[in-house]
Amino acid sequence: MHLAAINVGDLLIPLWRGTHSTEGDDHASRWEWAALADSDLWRKLGALVGSWATHLPISFDKTPHDLQKIHSHYRAWEWLILLYGYGPALFFGILDERYWQHFCRLVRGIRILQQCSITADQLAEADKHLKLFAWEFETLYVQGQTNRIHFVRPWIHAITHLANETERKGPPITCSQWTLERMIGDLGREIRNHASPYANISARATLRCQVNALKALYPDTFDPEHPNLPRGGEDLGDYYVLLCCRDRYSRTVSAAEETVLADALHSLGYQLEDAPHVQRWAHLRLPNGQIARSLWQEEIMTRGVRCSRNVSFQIPGEDTPSYGEVRYYFKMRHPSVKAFAMVSAYGLPDPDLRRRSFNTLHACKHRSDEDLCIIDVKNIRSVVAMIPHRFPDSRDLFFVVEKPGLSFTVLTGYEEPSHE
Template structure:
């Protein structure tokens, strides 16, 4: 956890922010990569803080303004979200071109390595990409100069081991330090005897181990969770959640057209002019869906949900009215090794109705660049690390037997 999420970003920000602990023998003009200074750094920090409100709640703690907080208690999870989720979009046009493309290789490698399941082809791509990143780091920053040898930290070299270690041990996110630090926090909260803290900690750890052993042997004695009050279980891990309309919602002409154009109305059925809307949806991976993607004919599409609803008194059809984003900008995808997905928001011009169970995962769509008058606003994709990532240039095999 510390190597890619804390140590490596620490080195990169020392370089990008022109911190003097690394600039021992160089002139300012020798650092073309030092762009996060002065007003640029102030403006960038505000952009990072503003981006947090576009991320789903399942992303947990969103990053604070790095210009103000990065040197005073910035958490590991904030670094992860800032650098590896928001980084491709927020550093676009900020870092000079060769350094930005180099940074995208790091993002591609870490995003693939951090998945909970990874195919052999994806692992090969991730390992190759991280090796290229390490070699290019020496050419771009270190430049084979002996007075810059202190640029080469252990966090750079250790990237070359992530691929082989994943092959030997399985996905590294499942054995990362997150688990250990979480259990330390849980055990710490159980200690109730400050005068004899370590003895109390030992007893609490033994009690937790005994409970876990019993649950492993007899899972049926564990606590069974119940669906929230007022929810509607659709099966397969999908649950409609409140709030729900008390009165029928009258569909707008554009919404009526989207529903009529779909294949979910029976032939000859009367026009549906009103429905009862649901506010939230829990999908099969436990995330609460607001912004998400869907799959139509095996083509990944990104969409904003307007609302969820049921057709028919017996609720046989549970649907979502969505506004589709445009297809990703192919030129930007190619330029960034597939880690920056930029789409246009089309609002009511692209309304569609889909089945709820075609929603795969919750993602964030964050504003990209400055708004151009008369053009649709553009947004970039932000995915939570650990889940399968969208990258058309590192798809890998779909064979389950090919997973690591």
């Protein structure tokens, strides 16, 4: 937790701002990497980070503050979003290309290790990027000067062992300080005998282990396929659940949506005599506990809206995920009744930015009515943030931010509150 979040930020940000301590005749004015030293630029970046809060889905929990509060109010989670979510886009075109790509190596390696399930190829990729980051740090920042040795914090060496430790102990997210602190807090809240608290917490821990063992042996008993549904919800199977609100009656759709619906129905053998009508649903609960919302409902909300309608979905037969903005959900017979989503798909990520950032920056165009499609809701994998940003070449694109450690939430039984 502290290594990837607080420790990294506590070194890199002061270096880039030119506020890190110096020794001997070294001076920050000679640091070619101190691209954030200008106070006006720092204030603009801080305001930009604050403005992005409304684009982070509710399931992303706490949003990063304005950068002016970075040393007094930032928590580990905010550091994770700032560095590994916003970082590749935020610092692109500001940091020199060498330093930006060096930072992207770190982001790529840490993102892989934040997964709950990591393949051998991914682990090898993370190991390569983290070791190159450590080696290049001395080349780019220390530059062989003895008065900069204090730049090399212990965590820079520690990250070179993360991949090997992952192979030995499992993904860091399952055995990190964050996980241990969460467990200590959980068990601490269960203490009821304050006369002998240590014996009590030991007994509670033993009981927790016994329950976990039973859940592992009999998952169907403790994790039923049909969860308790909120009022008005509809279980679709495979842990997908449609949630209210929904239209009381079927309605007509826009001309662009009508064309897409008609094409879909024709492909199923239906011949339309009248314009298609749909009964819209507003929300969809995903197997990972997130709730994917819709443009239909979010555009009529007036206060405290955090955009949760952008999703990552996997089209069968394709290797890479696609991204889209959900307009609404609806049901259709295919040949049995199934649920679908009307989605405005984003374009493919810019290949040049993706390559130069080591696959950490996915920046897409929003096509609105130009790329409408209908997808099976069970192709939706997660809710993502699509952050609007003007890149240095004056292109207005949306870059993708995925929730750190999202795959781990499935194991914790997390469910985002619906508030419906």
